Amino acid sequence: MSRYRRRSLGDAFGYLPGEQPADADGWLKLNTNESPLPPSPRVAEAVAGAAAALSRYPSPHAEPLRSLLAERHGVAAEQVFVANGADQVLDCCYRAYAEPGDAVVHATPTYSLFPVLAQVFSVRDVAVPLRPDGALRTGFAAEDAPLRFVVNPNSPTGQWVAPQELEGQLEGAAGVVVIDEAYADFAPASALSRLRHHANWVVVRTLSKSYALAGLRVGYAVAARDLISDLDSVKDSYPVDRCAIAGAVAAIEDEGHHARIVETVRRERARLHDALTELGWDVLPSQANFVFAQPPPPQSAVEVAARLREARILVRHFDAPGIDARLRITVGDSAATDRLLEAVGDQATG
Numbered sequence: 001m002s003r004y005r006r007r008s009l010g011d012a013f014g015y016l017p018g019e020q021p022a023d024a025d026g027w028l029k030l031n032t033n034e035s036p037l038p039p040s041p042r043v044a045e046a047v048a049g050a051a052a053a054l055s056r057y058p059s060p061h062a063e064p065l066r067s068l069l070a071e072r073h074g075v076a077a078e079q080v081f082v083a084n085g086a087d088q089v090l091d092c093c094y095r096a097y098a099e100p101g102d103a104v105v106h107a108t109p110t111y112s113l114f115p116v117l118a119q120v121f122s123v124r125d126v127a128v129p130l131r132p133d134g135a136l137r138t139g140f141a142a143e144d145a146p147l148r149f150v151v152n153p154n155s156p157t158g159q160w161v162a163p164q165e166l167e168g169q170l171e172g173a174a175g176v177v178v179i180d181e182a183y184a185d186f187a188p189a190s191a192l193s194r195l196r197h198h199a200n201w202v203v204v205r206t207l208s209k210s211y212a213l214a215g216l217r218v219g220y221a222v223a224a225r226d227l228i229s230d231l232d233s234v235k236d237s238y239p240v241d242r243c244a245i246a247g248a249v250a251a252i253e254d255e256g257h258h259a260r261i262v263e264t265v266r267r268e269r270a271r272l273h274d275a276l277t278e279l280g281w282d283v284l285p286s287q288a289n290f291v292f293a294q295p296p297p298p299q300s301a302v303e304v305a306a307r308l309r310e311a312r313i314l315v316r317h318f319d320a321p322g323i324d325a326r327l328r329i330t331v332g333d334s335a336a337t338d339r340l341l342e343a344v345g346d347q348a349t350g
């Protein structure tokens with residue numbers, strides 16, 4: 001840390017991402033919820049085509065991607081905001097809606113980026129514990145705050161609340177309510193179906209998971225026009241580059257490939273859930289592309305993660321109270337499930 005850094009950040013400050021090994025050799029990455037399949041083959045072609053025009057700035061509103069997303073969701077283009085990943089959309093929500101010192105509410109446990117953003121924007125981070133079934137507590141909606149975040153399906157738990165129930169749990173919530181649906185394509189339904197009834201809802205999506213484009217960095221928000229104009233007013237000048245716009249359009253147009261990714265995740269998620277349960281693990285029901293599971297005693301989550309790492313399998317352990325007994329394991333393809341189960345089984349018997 002330099003002596004110039006803002007004092008309020010401190011030297012241990014920063015978001016801690018899952019490990020990305022430098023050598024791809026032999027690693028099975030089940031730690032950052034990436035897609036089990038590669039992106040549509042049409043993406044590489046589209047990106048190469050866009051590269052020819054890189055001497056020109058891209059569309060500041062990520063057109064024609066924005067209009068395509070609007071068409072897919074049955075809303076106007078002015079109801080869509082596209083940015084450099086869902087993370088940047090979340091960042092723009094803090095920029096647009098929270099004054100320094102304001103309370104910003106999120107559930108806990110949830111996506112660990114929120115407290116980091118709270119510190120960057122000098123707001124008060126208010127974490128309201130979820131109920132064991134993943135529902136929001138009454139205090140969540142009642143808290144006096146201009147901005148609150150719900151992650152649904154939630155990470156790291158994988159728990160999901162149906163849109164109508166979520167509506168009930170959010171009743172009376174003042175300010176802007178952001179529903180982060182990074183994993184919604186793997187769940188039975190989306191809050192987008194209820195958006196027109198809520199002038200203060202912002203639904204956030206990403207192409208990192210169900211479109212296998214984590215490396216391209218494309219996320220977006222869908223909301224009422226006035227909220228989107230708020231986000232537009234605080235955005236970077238050109239948040240999405242030409243290659244990302246073209247690649248995202250190609251991925252969305254390849255509906256068959258997208259369906260294959262979603263199908264693979266749902267199938268392997270059920271297999272992983274059942275097989276781990278059979279091995280004595282406590283696995284939370286998940287509607288995301290990962291499971292959150294506790295190994296049977298006397299094995300501890302930390303030990304299991306360390307031994308899996310020796311077998312070149314990465315899973316995610318969160319060293320935080322209430323969740324440190326579990327591992328978040330991304331759902332892979334069938335070969336990945338086989339390899340993980342074999343390694344876990346060997347540990348139990350070895």
Ligand SMILES: Cc1ncc(COP(=O)(O)O)c(C=O)c1O
Nearest residue numbers: 085086087111155182206208219
């Ligand atoms: C809940 C949640 N929101 C947002 C993101 C970030 O998405 P993106 O890759 O589009 O920035 C993630 C990534 O893992 C996530 O888990």
